[in-house]
Amino acid sequence: MAIAERTDIAARETASPSPPSQSQRGLDWFVFSVADIQTGFGPFIVVYLTTQKWTQTDIGWILTIGAIAGLLFQIPGGALVDWVRNERAAAAGGVVSICFAALLIALSPVFFIVVIARVIHAAGSCILGPALAAISLGLVGHARAGERLGRNARFAAIGNGLSAAVMGALGYYVSSGSVLFVTALLAIPALIALSFIRSHEINPIAAHGGSTPPQDQGFRAGVDVMLRNKPLIILAVCIALFQLANASMLPLVATSMTRRLPDWAPALIAACIVLPQLVVAAFSPWVGRQAQAIGRKPLLLVGFLALPIRGLLLALVSDPILVIAIQIFDAVSAAIFGVLTPLIIADVTRGTGRFNLAQGVVGTAVGIGASLSGVLAGYSADHIGNPLTFIGMAGIGVFGLLAIWAFMPETRELHSA
Secondary structure, X not given: OXXXXXHHHHHHHHOOOOOOHHHHHHHHHHHHHHHHHHHOOOHHHHHHHHHOOOOHHHHHHHHHHHHHHHHHHHHHHHHHHHHHOOHHHHHHHHHHHHHHHHHHHHHOOOHHHHHHHHHHHHHHHHHHHHHHHHHXXXXXXXXXXXXXXXXXXXXXXXXXXXXXXXHHHHHHHOOHHHHHHHHHHOHHHHHHHHHOOOHHHOOXXXXXXXXXXXXXXXXXXXXXXXXXXXXXXXHHHHHHHHHHHHOOHHHHHHHHXXXXXXXXXXXXXXXXXXXXXXXXXXXXXXXXXXXXXXXXHHHHHHHHHHHHHHXXXXXXXXXXXXXXXXXXXXXXXXXXXXXXXXXXXXXXXXXXXXXXXXXXXXXXHHHHHHHHHHHHHHHHHHHHOHHHHHHHHHHHHHHHHHHHHHHOOOOOOHHHO
């Protein structure tokens, strides 16, 4: 019975024709717009708070509080997307929440208000991420997921790059706070793009990794099933290590540049984002194709290897031009993880109906790593300096690389076993 049911699920996932071009284009531009919005919550907030005379430790606490909020909301956010079975409505709610948070920070950059805004941003992101991935899988099915996720990563990279350039110019010629006002206004094009994705063209079986109704098992039962999924937990632990090392690298670079070159900091940080995004835009579709051709694990190893190389180079280099060039290694990791993380989750949860809950489990691991990274890196930089902090981050990256090599299985064939 179980074999017949899984065969039926696979058939229903792949039976849908290719989605019409309108929904595909709508998803392209929605991904682009979401990337624009999230760029405003990146290092530009660090620059803005630094111009408001915040200390590096206080900024580290804000980053950590946001990461902890993300940690708490990840699993409920993914479970909510599985439960409501309305991916477009969930995505719209996430967009509105994030843009409202940007407006709060712009209007009142005091600690308590910024904390509230970071919590709202975290909640919106924890719903938006799974909803976007669910829409993607629902439109194309598992067999074409790698290609679609690569396309998502390309449009996200283009959005990140263009918005970083525009926001960098705004920060330089207008003010750092203007970046946040623009971020809030970007909700409008995002919601317009979302409206072009037709709900009836999203296959609910593919969108949620199977036909098991979440209401039948309950939240606790679903979490228990995910926690017993060994490949999923290995992936989550390794990604936590990656985030522990990676999450605070660019914020540290941003803080250093702001203090050394305050007038040029917004433009330099924009360049640190734009150049890697060009690489990600070109590289991501290739990653999606290669993930299907050679498997997931070899690419994961490359993504992890780029992290310690980047950390060591940042420890040795202070010239702004070279620092910008070093961010290419971040592009390699971003392209690989942007495609492979949801793809591997789809591999190991196929047929469970818990794809989005599993995204929450992995997102929780991301939150753990990022939350620890903010405070540890900020404290370390204040007491021993940036170079030694970057070396420590590189060491953590090496540990994650070894963990992937030793313990992570190849998941490409798991669903067909």
